[in-house]
Amino acid sequence: MAPKQNSYSISELASEFDVTTRSIRFYEDQGLLHPTRRGQTRIYSRQDRVRMKLILRGKRLGFSLAEIRDLFSLWDETPSGSQKQLNLLMEIIHQKRAELDQQLKDIAMVQLELDNAERRCRDALDELRTQKQKAS
Amino acid sequence: MAPKQNSYSISELASEFDVTTRSIRFYEDQGLLHPTRRGQTRIYSRQDRVRMKLILRGKRLGFSLAEIRDLFSLWDETPSGSQKQLNLLMEIIHQKRAELDQQLKDIAMVQLELDNAERRCRDALDELRTQKQKAS
DNA sequence: GAGGAAGTTTACGTTAACGTAAAGCAAAAA
DNA sequence: TTTTTGCTTTACGTTAACGTAAACTTCCTC
Structure with missing residues (x-):
């Protein structure tokens, strides 16, 4: 089961998860995502893609973005x-x-x-x- | 199991459910509660008290007040x-x-x-x- | 009858989670 | 070369769900 892709553009993620690019940038702004950059444009890793899944899952459970971010750092640290x-x-x-x-x-x-x-x-x-x- | 009370004041409900009176009035404003009145002051029935429980339960599940109201009318009608x-x-x-x-x-x-x-x-x-x- | 205590209305303020518009860069297509 | 496509930043607007303050009755107590 080879990984589909190594990197994603913002609009690829947006359409895959059916959210706006605005939201994705907002999540980054709130410290939920940390894409790398090629010049100015954001590059999302597979890890970022996983995070997107987790974000949406958290939202469906009524968690705030702040809570989700806390859960992430809990996981990371x-x-x-x-x-x-x-x-x-x-x-x-x-x-x-x-x-x-x-x-x-x-x-x-x-x-x-x-x-x-x-x-x-x-x-x-x-x-x-x-x-x-x-x-x- | 006799019912504890037939009617409740707004502050009784507020302290029982640990919410502010502001919230309770807001829920009424949004069509979620329909207390009767004695003069100006609101009187809450046991039915209203049940609704409070349902409102908070809905909120814990991440439902909006509008959705909860829709579920109520669904139930009533x-x-x-x-x-x-x-x-x-x-x-x-x-x-x-x-x-x-x-x-x-x-x-x-x-x-x-x-x-x-x-x-x-x-x-x-x-x-x-x-x-x-x-x-x- | 002066002063709380508990209730009321009115109305402006606040936070979260985006929406939306403006203005610009940069690569690819026509 | 112009134009389109996709991305960017900046910034003001919006909705939900209350918070908070002001100003006012009503009843109870001292």
């Missing part, structure tokens, strides 16, 4: 740091895990509500159909 | 409506369900990444400890 620093990271990791667990619960609840709504909806449709039946 | 309307509702329900499924996948991925980060973090800590061991 894990191996180094003092013991204090490492313990802090463990803290943050557990914190994030707790958030995700809460989200799982929330999703389960909303799914139940959707089940309920769908059932009511289906019943109403059945009702309409049986009325039509009678009328025929 | 399901039994009525024409066949066209009902089919549209089914559409929306399936759409939301798809979003939740995507979120579940996203959560699973992020959890894996957290596992990974935690492992690396733990390894680094172990490394520090064994170094200390040697030094003693």
